[in-house]
Amino acid sequence: MLLDILSRYLESVELMVNGLKHAYVEKYEEEILTDDRVNLKIRIRFTNGYLLELNEAVNAEKHTINHLSYRYHFQDDRNRLVFRYDNTPHFPDIESFPHHKHTKNMVLPGTRPSISDVMAEAMATMNIHNRQE
Numbered sequence: 001m002l003l004d005i006l007s008r009y010l011e012s013v014e015l016m017v018n019g020l021k022h023a024y025v026e027k028y029e030e031e032i033l034t035d036d037r038v039n040l041k042i043r044i045r046f047t048n049g050y051l052l053e054l055n056e057a058v059n060a061e062k063h064t065i066n067h068l069s070y071r072y073h074f075q076d077d078r079n080r081l082v083f084r085y086d087n088t089p090h091f092p093d094i095e096s097f098p099h100h101k102h103t104k105n106m107v108l109p110g111t112r113p114s115i116s117d118v119m120a121e122a123m124a125t126m127n128i129h130n131r132q133e
Contacts (some may be wrong), residue, residue: 003036006060010038013115020119022047036060049077049126052122054115072118074125080104082125085113 002010010030016023027043042054057068073084079102089098096109113121 001067002032002038003060005065006058009058009060010040010066013042014117015121017042017044020044020123023052031073033064046071046126048126050078050082050117050122051075052075054118056115060115070112072113072115074118074122083121085110087112087116 007019014028016029023044023046025042026045027041029039030054031041033039037057037059040054040056040058042052044050044052044054046052051074053071053073055069055071055072055073059066059068067087069087071084071088073086074082075082076082080100084102086100091100091105091107094100094107094109095109099109099111101108101110105112
């Protein structure tokens, strides 16, 4: 049985994903490894062709969710990177190592955003792009 805090976290993510407008879920996978460890893989396609992938490895301790690894990838309808947040340790010189954000032309220092923040950034980006086209 999953720890309560981990169950609540997964429920909140599912509610956020289900609440997205103009989108459908291509993949939603909760891989339960132990009662305190889960891998989450979500692939959301928007009706305009944009894609948001949310991948996390999380574990829970009494009152805390720990993100062991994460990758939040957002791309446009032509499969071009818009942004990606991750903590893959491939930029050791960045001040926020291993946390960083990829954009179309650069890698920036950063911290891990919440899934809610990533969804909001994706939606805001699509609104900007849609107005420019």
